[in-house]
Amino acid sequence: xxxxxxxxxxxxxxxxxxxxxxxxxxxxxxxxxxxxxxxxxxxxxxxxxxxxxxxxxxxxxxxxxxxxxxxxxxxxxxxxxxxxxxxxxxxxxxxxxxxxxxxxxxxxxxxxxxxxxxxxxxxxxxxxxxxxxxxxxxxxxxxxxxxxxxxxxxxxxxxxxxxxxxxxxxxxxxxxxxxxxxxxxxxxxxxxxxxxxxxxxxxxxxxxxxxxxxxxxxxxxxxxxxxxxxxxxxxxxxxxxxxxxxxxxxxxxxxxxxxxxxxxxxxxxxxxxxxxxxxxxxxxxxxxxxxxxxxxxxxxxxxxxxxxxxxxxxxxxxxxxxxxxxxxxxxxxxxxxxxxxxxxxxxxxxxxxxxxxxxxxxxxxxxxxxxxxxxxxxxxxxxxxxxxxxxxxxxxxxxxxxxx
Amino acid sequence: xxxxxxxxxxxxxxxxxxxxxxxxxxxxxxxxxxxxxxxxxxxxxxxxxxxxxxxxxxxxxxxxxxxxxxxxxxxxxxxxxxxxxxxxxxxxxxxxxxxxxxxxxxxxxxxxxxxxxxxxxxxxxxxx
Numbered sequence: 001x002x003x004x005x006x007x008x009x010x011x012x013x014x015x016x017x018x019x020x021x022x023x024x025x026x027x028x029x030x031x032x033x034x035x036x037x038x039x040x041x042x043x044x045x046x047x048x049x050x051x052x053x054x055x056x057x058x059x060x061x062x063x064x065x066x067x068x069x070x071x072x073x074x075x076x077x078x079x080x081x082x083x084x085x086x087x088x089x090x091x092x093x094x095x096x097x098x099x100x101x102x103x104x105x106x107x108x109x110x111x112x113x114x115x116x117x118x119x120x121x122x123x124x125x126x127x128x129x130x131x132x133x134x135x136x137x138x139x140x141x142x143x144x145x146x147x148x149x150x151x152x153x154x155x156x157x158x159x160x161x162x163x164x165x166x167x168x169x170x171x172x173x174x175x176x177x178x179x180x181x182x183x184x185x186x187x188x189x190x191x192x193x194x195x196x197x198x199x200x201x202x203x204x205x206x207x208x209x210x211x212x213x214x215x216x217x218x219x220x221x222x223x224x225x226x227x228x229x230x231x232x233x234x235x236x237x238x239x240x241x242x243x244x245x246x247x248x249x250x251x252x253x254x255x256x257x258x259x260x261x262x263x264x265x266x267x268x269x270x271x272x273x274x275x276x277x278x279x280x281x282x283x284x285x286x287x288x289x290x291x292x293x294x295x296x297x298x299x300x301x302x303x304x305x306x307x308x309x310x311x312x313x314x315x316x317x318x319x320x321x322x323x324x325x326x327x328x329x330x331x332x333x334x335x336x337x338x339x340x341x342x343x344x345x346x347x348x349x350x351x352x353x354x355x356x357x358x359x360x361x362x363x364x365x366x367x368x369x370x371x372x373x374x375x376x377x378x379x380x381x382x383x384x385x386x387x388x389x390x391x392x393x394x395x396x397x398x399x400x401x402x403x404x
Numbered sequence: 405x406x407x408x409x410x411x412x413x414x415x416x417x418x419x420x421x422x423x424x425x426x427x428x429x430x431x432x433x434x435x436x437x438x439x440x441x442x443x444x445x446x447x448x449x450x451x452x453x454x455x456x457x458x459x460x461x462x463x464x465x466x467x468x469x470x471x472x473x474x475x476x477x478x479x480x481x482x483x484x485x486x487x488x489x490x491x492x493x494x495x496x497x498x499x500x501x502x503x504x505x506x507x508x509x510x511x512x513x514x515x516x517x518x519x520x521x522x523x524x525x526x527x528x529x530x531x532x
Contacts, residue, residue: 311466350442385446401438
């Protein structure tokens with residue numbers, strides 16, 4: 001077993017060897033600009049892009065004409081939010097989103113607020129979920145867009161997008177969903193799920209970094225966006241710029257593999273995740289699994305280990321690559337905004353670790369990780385004044401802390 | 405996040421982990437920080453006459469916080485109360501090569517020393 005072990009699949013994924021193989025010819029052999037209409041170099045490149053569009057569309061239940069290729073989800077999110085806000089400004093300037101979105105959505109919303117939009121940030125329940133009722137209650141006459149994450153990157157919670165989408169359609173409001181963590185992992189169907197705009201990213205589904213797509217609905221209703229990248233009018237005028245042909249070919253192949261293997265992979269990763277959590281639960285007391293335990297990404301496990309701080313735990317499991325919601329692990333010294341919004345309690349936020357299981361995770365790695373985590377938690381609890389107080393029967397919520 | 409070798413050493417081999425009997429008159433206990441901040445340090449001293457003869461700590465916090473408090477117990481053992489009171493967080497930062505973002509851990513360790521000394525002193529006043 002090779003060390004260190006990678007268990008941070010929500011952060012990024014390795015490129016599948018089959019995807020890499022698909023990409024290689026487009027660097028040195030089929031290297032034409034896909035927009036070169038006058039020679040076979042260009043035609044061959046365009047063909048590769050068309051194939052990829054079909055593969056992407058097939059995975060999400062869309063038509064290939066509805067795929068706008070971008071540099072990733074962040075760019076797609078910017079295009080969707082800013083593009084729609086500008087296009088529909090006459091209709092209204094109100095946007096609804098949630099407190100647990102990815103920063104790409106939150107920061108873009110902040111930008112739109114500076115430009116005069118009004119944004120409502122819905123608060124999730126304790127499991128990190130937004131309900132259709134909340135959305136319905138927040139929609140106003142001047143609402144133009146609802147932007148909600150499909151599957152949360154930190155805790156794995158899956159929002160009821162289909163029900164939310166139905167409400168949005170009923171009320172004449174567009175639904176944009178950040179499906180970066182959902183596509184390729186759980187079934188996604190833009191028709192059945194009533195989605196109007198949706199982003200996806202190559203490097204989250206075993207494709208390359210630097211490429212992604214925005215799904216833009218063409219019928220019922222036809223969605224239009226003001227382009228954010230000008231210069232030539234590529235992608236039906238929505239996103240100018242020479243296409244990253246090798247990246248796109250890779251993204252397409254990655255989508256094709258996901259579609260083919262989705263069900264069996266979901267079952268396999270679910271079994272590994274559940275095995276991992278069962279081991280932790282049987283060996284440790286005072287641990288809390290964060291998120292919606294019923295509606296959760298199969299490969300995501302966000303666990304808080306009470307009385308042990310996240311960064312110190314990461315130091316104790318340095319052969320395992322994971323991430324934490326603790327303030328000490330963020331460059332800004334702010335704790336996870338997702339866990340904070342869920343009101344799990346500040347102390348649980350600082351004790352949280354996110355484990356991500358993926359395509360190349362096997363049982364040996366999962367068992368090794370569980371054993372090491374258990375060992376590290378026990379060692380750190382011996383060092384923990386909080387654990388000591390709890391063992392003595394003290395209720396920590398009654399203590400007067402001398403914070404400075 | 406790159407840790408200095410000294411921080412890693414304190415983390416892997418922390419010095420003076422444990423607890424002293426806080427009921428004893430000769431023991432001073434300082435608890436600083438708060439769970440919501442992700443940092444809580446408990447530092448205890450056993451004093452004979454004027455000198456700290458033993459020190460123990462327990463910390464809930466990041467690697468730098470653990471190292472800062474572990475180092476603090478190492479430094480104060482054998483010192484008088486007055487000497488221990490002069491330990492500055494900047495010395496801890498220097499010794500452990502703490503980056504700017506971790507300086508607050510050393511401040512908390514300095515606070516913990518002072519809190520333990522202060523608790524010990526107030527216990528002497530009570531009993532008299």
